[in-house]
Amino acid sequence: MKFALCNEMFEGRAMAEVCETAKRLGYDGIEIAPFTLAGSADEVSAGQRKEVRRIVEDSGLEVVGLHWLFAGPPGLHITTTDDAIWGRTRDYLSCLLDLCSDLGGKVLVLGSPKQRSLVSGQTKEGAWKRAVDLLSSVLDKAANLGATICLEPLAPVETDFINTVAEGMEMVRQINHPNLRIHLDVKAMCSEGTPVADIIRSVRAEDVGHFHVNDANLYGPGMGEVDYGPIAEAIKDIGWDRWLSVEVFKYDPDPETIAQKSIEYLREFWP
Numbered sequence: 001m002k003f004a005l006c007n008e009m010f011e012g013r014a015m016a017e018v019c020e021t022a023k024r025l026g027y028d029g030i031e032i033a034p035f036t037l038a039g040s041a042d043e044v045s046a047g048q049r050k051e052v053r054r055i056v057e058d059s060g061l062e063v064v065g066l067h068w069l070f071a072g073p074p075g076l077h078i079t080t081t082d083d084a085i086w087g088r089t090r091d092y093l094s095c096l097l098d099l100c101s102d103l104g105g106k107v108l109v110l111g112s113p114k115q116r117s118l119v120s121g122q123t124k125e126g127a128w129k130r131a132v133d134l135l136s137s138v139l140d141k142a143a144n145l146g147a148t149i150c151l152e153p154l155a156p157v158e159t160d161f162i163n164t165v166a167e168g169m170e171m172v173r174q175i176n177h178p179n180l181r182i183h184l185d186v187k188a189m190c191s192e193g194t195p196v197a198d199i200i201r202s203v204r205a206e207d208v209g210h211f212h213v214n215d216a217n218l219y220g221p222g223m224g225e226v227d228y229g230p231i232a233e234a235i236k237d238i239g240w241d242r243w244l245s246v247e248v249f250k251y252d253p254d255p256e257t258i259a260q261k262s263i264e265y266l267r268e269f270w271p
Helices: 015-025 046-058 083-103 124-145 165-175 186-192 196-201 228-238 255-266
Strands: 002-006 029-032 062-066 107-110 148-151 180-185 208-213 243-246
Touching: 002 015, 002 062, 002 255, 015 029, 015 046, 015 255, 029 243, 046 062, 046 083, 062 083, 083 107, 083 124, 107 208, 124 148, 124 165, 124 180, 148 165, 148 208, 165 180, 180 186, 186 196, 186 208, 196 228, 208 228, 243 255
Parallel strands: 002 029, 002 243, 029 062, 062 107, 107 148, 148 180, 180 208, 208 243
Antiparallel strands: none
C-alpha cells in the first residue's frame, strides 16, 4: 500500500516544502488540488507544470493525480441545463486531463459537490443524462493519456446528486468505460448509514479508481471516532493495494501534526 497527502491543507506553502514534509513523514505521493497552482488549470504554464513535476519527483515522491477539480474557476457545472456552461465544463475537464498528465498524475477525483447538484426545476433523470454525456465525451482522451476519472459519491449535506457508492457504481456501470471508476472516501461513506466496511466489500478492487482516508469529523484517519480496523480488513479483502490519500478539511493544529498522526495510524494496519 502507498500513502499520499493532499496538498491543499498546507495552504499556500511552496511545493518543495510540502514534498519535503511528506517524504520525511513517510508518504509516497502528493495529490494536488489545481487551485493551489493557479485560479484555472489553463493558467498553469508549461514551465510551471515541468517545475512542479520535477520538485515532486526529485523529492522521491509521485504525483498521484488531481482532486477538487471544479473548485475554480467559477461558473462550471456538470449537470447544468445551460448548454454554454455545460460545454465550458466539459472543455475544462479536458484541460484538467492535460494538466494531470503533464504533472505525471494518473487519477482525477470528481467530487465538486456544488458543481454537480441539481439546478432549479431539474429532474434527477435530466441531471443524470447531462453527467453521463459529459463524462462519456472525455473518457477516450483519458484513456489516451493513461488517466482514470474517479467518480466520488458525497454526503447529502454536500450535494443532492450521487450520495452513495451504489449510485456511483450505477453510473460507472452504465457508462462502462475502463477509464471511469468509483472513488471511495471514508468521510463520505460514513454518511450512508451502512458500515463502511460493508460498503467497501460491495465493490471489487477493479471497480475502484482511488481512495481517500479521513474521519467523519473532517480530520485525518485516527483523529476521530472512526475505527479503521474493520475498514482495513475490508480493503484487504477486496484486494485494494494502490493508494490511500489523506484528505482533511480541518487544518488545525497544523498540517504537519495531522500528516504525522494520520500516517502513524495507517501504519498500524499497513506496517
